Amino acid sequence: MSSVIETRSVVVEYPSVKGILRLYDQGVSLKVDQGDFLAVLGGSGWGKSTLVNVILGLEKPIHGSVSFRDHDVTRESFVKRCALIKTAAVFQRPTALPQMTVSQNLHLALSLAGVPRKDRDERIKEALAFFGLDKIERSYPDGLSAGQRRRIDLARALAVKPELLVIDEPTGDLDGSATNLLIPLLRGLNRNQGTTIFMTTALPRQASQAKHQVHLRPPLYLTPENRMIGD
Amino acid sequence: MEKPSWTPIVLSGAVPREATDLLAILVMGIVAVEASLAALSPTLFGSRLWLSLLVAPPTCALASVSTTTRRTREELALFAYGGSGWQILLRYFIRGAIIALVAFSPVILQEFLTTTSILNLVAAVIVLLLTGGSFYSLPSLRRIRSSSFVENYKS
Numbered sequence: 347m348s349s350v351i352e353t354r355s356v357v358v359e360y361p362s363v364k365g366i367l368r369l370y371d372q373g374v375s376l377k378v379d380q381g382d383f384l385a386v387l388g389g390s391g392w393g394k395s396t397l398v399n400v401i402l403g404l405e406k407p408i409h410g411s412v413s414f415r416d417h418d419v420t421r422e423s424f425v426k427r428c429a430l431i432k433t434a435a436v437f438q439r440p441t442a443l444p445q446m447t448v449s450q451n452l453h454l455a456l457s458l459a460g461v462p463r464k465d466r467d468e469r470i471k472e473a474l475a476f477f478g479l480d481k482i483e484r485s486y487p488d489g490l491s492a493g494q495r496r497r498i499d500l501a502r503a504l505a506v507k508p509e510l511l512v513i514d515e516p517t518g519d520l521d522g523s524a525t526n527l528l529i530p531l532l533r534g535l536n537r538n539q540g541t542t543i544f545m546t547t548a549l550p551r552q553a554s555q556a557k558h559q560v561h562l563r564p565p566l567y568l569t570p571e572n573r574m575i576g577d
Numbered sequence: 578m579e580k581p582s583w584t585p586i587v588l589s590g591a592v593p594r595e596a597t598d599l600l601a602i603l604v605m606g607i608v609a610v611e612a613s614l615a616a617l618s619p620t621l622f623g624s625r626l627w628l629s630l631l632v633a634p635p636t637c638a639l640a641s642v643s644t645t646t647r648r649t650r651e652e653l654a655l656f657a658y659g660g661s662g663w664q665i666l667l668r669y670f671i672r673g674a675i676i677a678l679v680a681f682s683p684v685i686l687q688e689f690l691t692t693t694s695i696l697n698l699v700a701a702v703i704v705l706l707l708t709g710g711s712f713y714s715l716p717s718l719r720r721i722r723s724s725s726f727v728e729n730y731k732s
Contacts, residue, residue, distance in 0.1 A: 395730065395731040395732075396731075398730075399727050399730065404656070404727040404730070405727055423661065423662070424656065424659070424661075425659065425660075425661040428659050433659075435657055437653075437657060437730040437731075438730065438731050438732040439653075439729065439730055439731065439732050441650070441653050441654040441657040441730070442654060443650070443651055443654040443655070444647060444650055444651070445651075451654075454658060455658040455659070458658050458659045458660060459658075459659055499657075502658070514730075514731075518732065
């Protein structure tokens with residue numbers, strides 16, 4: 347089976363006050379097959395969001411490579427990766443456009459994803475209803491709670507009906523009931539529509555709901571003397 | 578007895594030193610210089626379109642950088658929705674060009690009615706659109722190319 351995403355020995359480094367922060371010291375090598383649901387589990391500051399950015403082409407690793415459908419995309423942009431696999435991303439921080447209503451935000455995302463105009467209204471209606479956003483579809487994101495803005499992002503990503511859904515800590519900012527709904531929703535999406543899901547989480551219970559898991563290791567700091575110290 | 582003082586708050590921030598302060602000074606300075614020159618020699622500076630154009634770059638840059646927080650959110654959203662860097666730049670380039678065109682429309686109209694050289698006017702309008710668009714979109718280019726930009730996706 348061809349892999350949707352494959353990373354080989356990916357390492358990322360950042361300058362920090364304690365020295366060079368090295369994420370994934372041994373290198374992250376993982377493979378996400380078509381129809382897979384992979385959860386990346388790690389603590390705070392271990393590089394979960396960075397790995398999402400590397401997968402999406404928003405950050406470049408200092409070592410290693412990323413492939414989408416066996417094409418090396420390590421140096422390619424998110425847009426070029428989307429051309430290989432229809433991808434939707436949900437980041438940790440809500441990203442809705444502040445000057446557009448909830449509904450207009452979804453319209454814009456669907457239009458950028460190339461969804462035909464005639465299908466957009468129906469898809470948006472479904473997604474908004476599912477996430478309980480139908481009553482605030484004409485509201486602007488700035489007037490909404492963090493949890494509601496998070497749901498806008500989820501609705502936007504799912505309305506696109508992506509082949510690959512990349513989702514960074516999906517239940518951050520969500521209340522208990524929305525959290526309880528979301529993971530079964532992702533599993534259903536994966537099982538029924540065959541959507542490939544790449545998810546990060548800090549919660550082992552959430553990660554256990556995925557088909558496969560990858561555990562990240564804590565980062566290391568490289569001091570100026572090139573001594574390696576654990577976090 | 579120790580007495581609280583209000584002066585540190587005022588004095589520590591009274592001197593203009595931010596990029597937006599400098600741009601505001603530049604805009605007002607150009608307008609002031611132009612007004613002085615026109616008063617000194619109305620015939621020499623009779624056609625003021627070219628001189629006025631100097632105001633467009635700093636004003637457009639000021640408009641762009643004064644809303645950095647909101648603009649960054651826009652850029653993050655557009656990337657997340659699948660937009661590309663050049664699409665975002667084009668969006669702001671057009672916005673900057675429109676701002677400059679609307680603002681200068683009275684001067685352009687006046688020049689159109691009085692000029693003897695339409696080519697000169699067309700050249701000035703093209704320069705106006707290019708500078709307005711470029712200076713409005715350049716801060717975005719700088720932002721989205723910075724290594725810290727994608728850090729905004731993380732909480």
